[in-house]
Amino acid sequence: MKTTRRIFSALLLLAGLTVQLLAQAQGAAAAPSAAASASIASGQGTQYTEQGADTCLSCHDEDSSTVTFSVNPIFKTRHAHRGDPRSPFGAGGLQCEACHGPGARHAAKGSKKALTINNFKADSFLSAGQRNQACLTCHEGSARTGWHAGTHERNNVACTDCHRIHVEQDPVLAKVTQPETCYRCHAQQRASFQNTSAHPLRSGKMACSDCHSPHGSSAPAMLAKPTLNQTCFSCHADKRGPMLWEHAPVAEDCSLCHSPHGSVRPALLTKSPPMLCQQCHSVTGHPSVARTGASLPGGGGGGSIFLLAGSCTNCHSQVHGSNHPSGAKLMR
Ligand code: HEC
Ligand code: HEC
Ligand code: HEC
Ligand code: HEC
Ligand code: HEC
Ligand code: HEC
Ligand code: HEC
Ligand code: HEC
Ligand code: HEC
Ligand code: HEC
Structure with missing residues (x-):
């Protein structure tokens, strides 16, 4: 030296x-x-x-x-x-x-x-708080403007719980190594991201900070964008409306059907269809059931086609909405 x-x-x-x-x-x-x-x-x-x-x-x-x-x-x-x-x-x-x-x-x-x-x-x-002040006096502003509104600040998390200063590469700044820093305190999320269906964090293609502002934000769950859906749209722009044929829950909140951190079901789904759909739609009210007079699901007969056809999405494939002129009922 x-x-x-x-x-x-x-x-x-x-x-x-x-x-x-x-x-x-x-x-x-x-x-x-x-x-x-x-x-x-x-x-x-x-x-x-x-x-x-x-x-x-x-x-x-x-x-x-x-x-x-x-x-x-x-x-x-x-x-x-x-x-x-x-x-x-x-x-x-x-x-x-x-x-x-x-x-x-x-x-x-x-x-x-x-x-x-x-x-x-x-x-x-x-x-x-005082230790953080030593950093904040140089680093107030920019990405840290939300710090004082954030859950981490309120829970006495220190800048140096995440950042390391005396190393050439601060692990929390690289996508591949960042999650490990977060998992030290967020064990539940570590488990979720081990699921078969999960955002590609394990391969280092994404990191927590693609969806969250670790320094705090005024959005719920310190999300990077003002709302949950806007956070998703930053990568899944094709799901953003307005659509010619909308599906109301999609415009409302992606997490009505998806677990953002991971799921044992395909496509991060919270439940599998038809159960997923039946939380809000009753098969007994399905128009085709009414028209054909088919008997109700569970009671045997034709009505169960709406359950047995693999799933609702076999017919209603455009579950996120459709821009196709004849895409009514989310069919194409
Ligand atoms: C005297 C002012 C000062 C203090 C005190 C200070 N920093 Fe910095 N910090 C800087 C400057 C200047 C940079 C480089 C910014 C740039 O290049 O745009 C920087 C960069 C950084 C970076 C980015 C490093 C990178 O590789 O991109 C991090 C993270 C950081 N500081 C965290 C901290 C933490 C945590 C503390 C408190 C322990 C702290 N800083 C204290 C001035 C300071
Ligand atoms: C919960 C973990 C965590 C805490 C606590 C944390 N940071 Fe960070 N910080 C990150 C992550 C992740 C990044 C890289 C992604 C990003 O920019 O949001 C980052 C990036 C930075 C950068 C470089 C990028 C930029 O925006 O200029 C600076 C400087 C920084 N943090 C300073 C601080 C200071 C100062 C504090 C304390 C007030 C702090 N951080 C607290 C996780 C954290
Ligand atoms: C930008 C802020 C910053 C600067 C400048 C800085 N340090 Fe540090 N230092 C830290 C932080 C934060 C830690 C806690 C460990 C870490 O983040 O790597 C630390 C840890 C240490 C430790 C070890 C404490 C322990 O855990 O036993 C020593 C010794 C030390 N620093 C000495 C120095 C010396 C000597 C210099 C000047 C050459 C210096 N530091 C410059 C922020 C800084
Ligand atoms: C006369 C020798 C000497 C000088 C000069 C010195 N230190 Fe130390 N420092 C030590 C020793 C010895 C330790 C204990 C080291 C250890 O356990 O690894 C220590 C420990 C530390 C620690 C860790 C304290 C803790 O509680 O864990 C920090 C931070 C530190 N020094 C920073 C500094 C800074 C900054 C300077 C300059 C302003 C400085 N030191 C000057 C000898 C010195
Ligand atoms: C030193 C421990 C610690 C570390 C490291 C840490 N967190 Fe946290 N985090 C907490 C605590 C404590 C809370 C508040 C209680 C809770 O929700 O578990 C929290 C809450 C959160 C929340 C929920 C915010 C809300 O308003 O509901 C998110 C999101 C979050 N952390 C993301 C991260 C990310 C991303 C990282 C890594 C970049 C990280 N945390 C690293 C301790 C930590
Ligand atoms: C694809 C985007 C995305 C990624 C990547 C992501 N999160 Fe989240 N996270 C969310 C959303 C959205 C919520 C809010 C969930 C809700 O309200 O239903 C959330 C909520 C949280 C919460 C609050 C408690 C909870 O589970 O609702 C914590 C803590 C958290 N995330 C930590 C993390 C950590 C740590 C990582 C990285 C290992 C991470 N998140 C990666 C989107 C993401
Ligand atoms: C930073 C970019 C990014 C953000 C933000 C993001 N995603 Fe993703 N998403 C991806 C990538 C990359 C994949 C993996 C695509 C692949 O494997 O082909 C993916 C895959 C998915 C999948 C399919 C998973 C599977 O197993 O087929 C769903 C569902 C999903 N994301 C929902 C969401 C939701 C809901 C949000 C908001 C909470 C969100 N995403 C935010 C990048 C993102
Ligand atoms: C009503 C339930 C529901 C809602 C709400 C919902 N999805 Fe989906 N999503 C599904 C289903 C079901 C699948 C699986 C589709 C399949 O099997 O073909 C899926 C698959 C996906 C996929 C992977 C396949 C593809 O189409 O790219 C992504 C990405 C995705 N959703 C993102 C989102 C985003 C972003 C939102 C919020 C804007 C959202 N979803 C809202 C039910 C929903
Ligand atoms: C969180 C509640 C919810 C879930 C879960 C849900 N939907 Fe919907 N769905 C709605 C609402 C609300 C409407 C609008 C009803 C209206 O306009 O009368 C709707 C409308 C529809 C329509 C009619 C669209 C049109 O153009 O008239 C179809 C088809 C549909 N949903 C299929 C599905 C399928 C398939 C699933 C499962 C993948 C599903 N829904 C899951 C709430 C939900
Ligand atoms: C075999 C194909 C098929 C399957 C499977 C199917 N549907 Fe449909 N669904 C249709 C057709 C066709 C219509 C349009 C009927 C009409 O407009 O007369 C429709 C209409 C709907 C509507 C709109 C009702 C309205 O009032 O406009 C909803 C909601 C719906 N289906 C939900 C579901 C759900 C939930 C499932 C799974 C439990 C499901 N569908 C399974 C073919 C199917």
């Missing part, structure tokens, strides 16, 4: 000065940094180091035998873009302490004094 250290030597700034410089030089981008340091500092009552990352790395070097955690991969991530003034390691940035808070006391003692430096774990002296 000699090179890294030398680069940081150019950035020997006192914390106060840093904040001031940031405020002057970077306008909007600086304000969050200043606020971040203020919020962490107040929870801790200690000083920033004078030499920033240089001090930290004098012990937290990958060659050091006193520490067990490798901090170095962070230098291969976007947080270490020195050319980006918004980054912790950009000019005038607070470097390691932008996230961990003022570390002078910890650096002086050089030991695992959990109460003197924020480690982003549940045993930190900071609450989940």
